[in-house]
Amino acid sequence: MPDRYVLDAMGVAFEYGDEPWDASVEFVAGDGSIVYVGWDQFAEYVYIRWRDREDRAVLVRYKVVKLHVRELAVGAQVEVVSKSFELHGRLVIDIGEQVSLNDQLTTFPTT
Numbered sequence: 001m002p003d004r005y006v007l008d009a010m011g012v013a014f015e016y017g018d019e020p021w022d023a024s025v026e027f028v029a030g031d032g033s034i035v036y037v038g039w040d041q042f043a044e045y046v047y048i049r050w051r052d053r054e055d056r057a058v059l060v061r062y063k064v065v066k067l068h069v070r071e072l073a074v075g076a077q078v079e080v081v082s083k084s085f086e087l088h089g090r091l092v093i094d095i096g097e098q099v100s101l102n103d104q105l106t107t108f109p110t111t
Contacts, residue, residue, distance in 0.1 A: 002069045010071045025069070027076055030097035037078055039067055046080050048091070050099055057101060061089060072096060 002025070007014045012025050017038070024038035031052070038047040046064050050056040066081035075096035082089045089105045 002067060007069060010069070010076060012069070012076070027078075027095040029075065029095050029099045031099075033095075033099045035078070035093060035095050035099055037067075037069075039064070046082075048078075048080070048093070050093070050101065056099075059091065059103070061091060 004014050004023075007025060012027065015024050017023060017040075019040075019042070021041040022038070023041075024036060027035045027037075029035070033050065033052045033056070036047075036049040036051075039045065044062065044064050046061045046067055048057070048059045048061075050058075061080050061082040063084040064080060064082045066079065068079045070077050070079075072094065075094065078093045078095070080089075080091040082091075086108050087105060088108070089103070091104075092102045094100045
């Protein structure tokens with residue numbers, strides 16, 4: 001999960017939820033769009049909500065093995081990697097002047 005000190009250095013507001021393992025951050029793009037990222041380390045899930053005037057995307061990922069936030073030249077990037085028995089995913093959100101989202105899911109058949 002993201003390091004709070006790295007987020008502080010980026011100027012990103014970090015908030016704890018009702019439990020110490022719940023936390024969230026919020027990013028604002030240059031066009032005013034807002035990306036909210038919340039996570040629960042204990043339950044291994046991430047909740048993402050991208051809004052401008054209305055919801056653009058609401059995504060939930062379970063069995064999260066990586067949640068990484070990095071600073072870009074302009075803005076930030078959020079990467080979420082999830083792996084379950086049959087489904088692996090990688091979600092990348094770039095927040096700069098605008099928001100771009102790339103979501104890849106791969107299924108693995110069970111035998």
